[in-house]
Amino acid sequence: MADTPKSSTTGTRLKSGKPTLRTIADLTGFAVTTVSRALGNAPQISAETRKRVHEVAAEIGYLPDRAAQRLKTGRTNVICVLLDPHEEILGYGFSLMHGLAKALQDTPYHLIVMPNFIDGANIDAVRHIVRNGMADGLIFSRTEPFDPRVRLLLENGFPFVTHGRTEFTTPHPYVDYDNFSFAYEATKRLIARGRRKPMIILPPKRMTFSQHLLHGFMTAVREAGVAYEIPDEIDLDCPVEEIRDYMSRRAGQPGAPDGFACGGEVSALATITGMSDHGLTLGLEYDIVAKRTSKLLSQIQPKVETIYEDLTDTGEQMGRVLLARIAGDETTGMQVLLKPQISFTAV
Amino acid sequence: MADTPKSSTTGTRLKSGKPTLRTIADLTGFAVTTVSRALGNAPQISAETRKRVHEVAAEIGYLPDRAAQRLKTGRTNVICVLLDPHEEILGYGFSLMHGLAKALQDTPYHLIVMPNFIDGANIDAVRHIVRNGMADGLIFSRTEPFDPRVRLLLENGFPFVTHGRTEFTTPHPYVDYDNFSFAYEATKRLIARGRRKPMIILPPKRMTFSQHLLHGFMTAVREAGVAYEIPDEIDLDCPVEEIRDYMSRRAGQPGAPDGFACGGEVSALATITGMSDHGLTLGLEYDIVAKRTSKLLSQIQPKVETIYEDLTDTGEQMGRVLLARIAGDETTGMQVLLKPQISFTAV
DNA sequence: TGGCTCATTTAAAACGTTATAAACCCTAGC
DNA sequence: GCTAGGGTTTATAACGTTTTAAATGAGCCA
Numbered sequence: 001m002a003d004t005p006k007s008s009t010t011g012t013r014l015k016s017g018k019p020t021l022r023t024i025a026d027l028t029g030f031a032v033t034t035v036s037r038a039l040g041n042a043p044q045i046s047a048e049t050r051k052r053v054h055e056v057a058a059e060i061g062y063l064p065d066r067a068a069q070r071l072k073t074g075r076t077n078v079i080c081v082l083l084d085p086h087e088e089i090l091g092y093g094f095s096l097m098h099g100l101a102k103a104l105q106d107t108p109y110h111l112i113v114m115p116n117f118i119d120g121a122n123i124d125a126v127r128h129i130v131r132n133g134m135a136d137g138l139i140f141s142r143t144e145p146f147d148p149r150v151r152l153l154l155e156n157g158f159p160f161v162t163h164g165r166t167e168f169t170t171p172h173p174y175v176d177y178d179n180f181s182f183a184y185e186a187t188k189r190l191i192a193r194g195r196r197k198p199m200i201i202l203p204p205k206r207m208t209f210s211q212h213l214l215h216g217f218m219t220a221v222r223e224a225g226v227a228y229e230i231p232d233e234i235d236l237d238c239p240v241e242e243i244r245d246y247m248s249r250r251a252g253q254p255g256a257p258d259g260f261a262c263g264g265e266v267s268a269l270a271t272i273t274g275m276s277d278h279g280l281t282l283g284l285e286y287d288i289v290a291k292r293t294s295k296l297l298s299q300i301q302p303k304v305e306t307i308y309e310d311l312t313d314t315g316e317q318m319g320r321v322l323l324a325r326i327a328g329d330e331t332t333g334m335q336v337l338l339k340p341q342i343s344f345t346a347v
Numbered sequence: 348m349a350d351t352p353k354s355s356t357t358g359t360r361l362k363s364g365k366p367t368l369r370t371i372a373d374l375t376g377f378a379v380t381t382v383s384r385a386l387g388n389a390p391q392i393s394a395e396t397r398k399r400v401h402e403v404a405a406e407i408g409y410l411p412d413r414a415a416q417r418l419k420t421g422r423t424n425v426i427c428v429l430l431d432p433h434e435e436i437l438g439y440g441f442s443l444m445h446g447l448a449k450a451l452q453d454t455p456y457h458l459i460v461m462p463n464f465i466d467g468a469n470i471d472a473v474r475h476i477v478r479n480g481m482a483d484g485l486i487f488s489r490t491e492p493f494d495p496r497v498r499l500l501l502e503n504g505f506p507f508v509t510h511g512r513t514e515f516t517t518p519h520p521y522v523d524y525d526n527f528s529f530a531y532e533a534t535k536r537l538i539a540r541g542r543r544k545p546m547i548i549l550p551p552k553r554m555t556f557s558q559h560l561l562h563g564f565m566t567a568v569r570e571a572g573v574a575y576e577i578p579d580e581i582d583l584d585c586p587v588e589e590i591r592d593y594m595s596r597r598a599g600q601p602g603a604p605d606g607f608a609c610g611g612e613v614s615a616l617a618t619i620t621g622m623s624d625h626g627l628t629l630g631l632e633y634d635i636v637a638k639r640t641s642k643l644l645s646q647i648q649p650k651v652e653t654i655y656e657d658l659t660d661t662g663e664q665m666g667r668v669l670l671a672r673i674a675g676d677e678t679t680g681m682q683v684l685l686k687p688q689i690s691f692t693a694v
Numbered sequence: 695t696g697g698c699t700c701a702t703t704t705a706a707a708a709c710g711t712t713a714t715a716a717a718c719c720c721t722a723g724c
Numbered sequence: 725g726c727t728a729g730g731g732t733t734t735a736t737a738a739c740g741t742t743t744t745a746a747a748t749g750a751g752c753c754a
Contacts, residue, residue: 018478018480031733031735032711032735033713034734036712037733040712044731045732045733049733065711067418067423070711071415071418071710072710072713072738073739076414085445091440094438094440101460113448113459113460114458132410296613296616367739369740377703379740380704383741391703411740414741415742419743420709420741420743696753697752697754698753699750699753700749700752704747706745707743708743709740709741712738713736713738714735714738716736719730719732720732721731722727723729724726
């Protein structure tokens, strides 16, 4: 029974617009509620009803109206990524998104990107998103030890995952790269190659991972008892020209560093260029160990030793964690620390 | 009159949840309809009503519910960007998005990104978006002369802008870089520097801009009457190692090219690396003119001559055109061709 | 005063979905 | 044969907005 299309019992509506629950209801003879339940795999629906509804839905290519679902349930099915202007460099943001999109494949979630132009102003974006319920979850990076964004989100119980740690006593989900180990190993490597005055080029100090890098660097130089240097005029966020100019200036002065731990590929390039202004050659007068996140450094001469950070994987992990978090899971692997593979690929 | 908050005339609802039209209605004493009209700046509302409603709305921080608006109007306020896997390189996608976001600032539109992993499969994504009304407008690149995506969108009257041209007789909105001029000028430059066998490294042939580049290159070599070479085993989409290997192989053979017009920075790097395998030095045995879209090439030694393509500007223009298109404007600057600045910055 | 227009404001319906609660049917139990 | 109850299904009411059509009231002219 209820198998022949009842054309217009509940409402005349076969105008072949976008198919809706009502379309399926009319086609199968069931009520809209039943159809909704059948598609949502609710428990109280009989197996054959469920089957029939799914068949018809597939046949007419029904897709639920996101706006209606959202209005009714309050859930948006949107994951929002906050991007800083500095994340453009070498496709950082893109790699992360690539990984995220992978994790979100075959879920109802969409990825929406909110670029941010004013540095550090994205606390406002966070507030806006939380307050207006613009997304079900949030992703961002460049965390600081006492990050106001994290505080705000924790207070509101809003699901999020950061790339990078904070120092809040309330734990929160994050995925981070072990920058301590990176800096430690990179510096040890420089020293092992005979360098006696390493320098590290850091991100702006306010960010947590800058501290981690510094800590790793300091641990290595102290263990070895060598001299060291930390530039205070430049950081990884500086325009590349500034880094190059600084390196060039410093290389011309007495007691210049002879080994460089670079947190990014671009700063490594800038270092090479700056040093070459004084005829200094990589591998002869100085060495570099850099963090690698793209294929780029492998293409220049001379070869640079690197340690890899897989940002696509990072993004994927973040997506996984966020989905679990949104689903209400409070426990499973909410804090991920990705260990560097120490292999010094000098491709 | 109607100034004191009528607490529960129409419905008891001051539970201080998210403010809605109803909240403002209750607060001002107007009907929901009136409030909606006042905020939407409809013509038939008296000036003082409009003013009062706006005041209260601002005071309680009212923001319209996107889902409800979308459900009612059918408009999504979403612009969707399709990203190809190859667009990761050097932040192509990011720069474009950056520009787009600039253009979309202070509009109700959001930017949503749909990354695409299977090469060329994003016709399905387009179909999905059109069919399900997932966005109000679409942005994509890597167009082909008879691009099925463009055909589909034109047929459905769906607003879109491409980065790159097609060859459809029905014109459609695009923003493109004049790749003919780029290749022509780059090749002329190589010849002017005394090179007698230029090579051009092209994107995959199926894409329109590959043809433009080829055409520019061929025009220059024919005008000068010099020999030339076009590699058929590699293109700009190849992994960088392949390009390098190819260059290395070719450099070792007789009659190797002595000038390279590179459509991208990475291929320029790969060329330098490949040539150096045979002890050949840029500027001595051979020259390169490359298209520059980032700050990257300026950081390597030796310096490479480049012609700049501003992708952020491209994105901004695309956003501008798309907004006009969505607004129903059929005419204004729907086809933008950005001319290269010929200045050969060898930074 | 009655009828007309014009300027405002309003009530009611709709968009497509889900949640709540009520209805239905069949079988089992007394 | 009537009631109870489980397994299904359904009607109805929301969610917050915009749209359509109707209502209100003031001003104007006859």
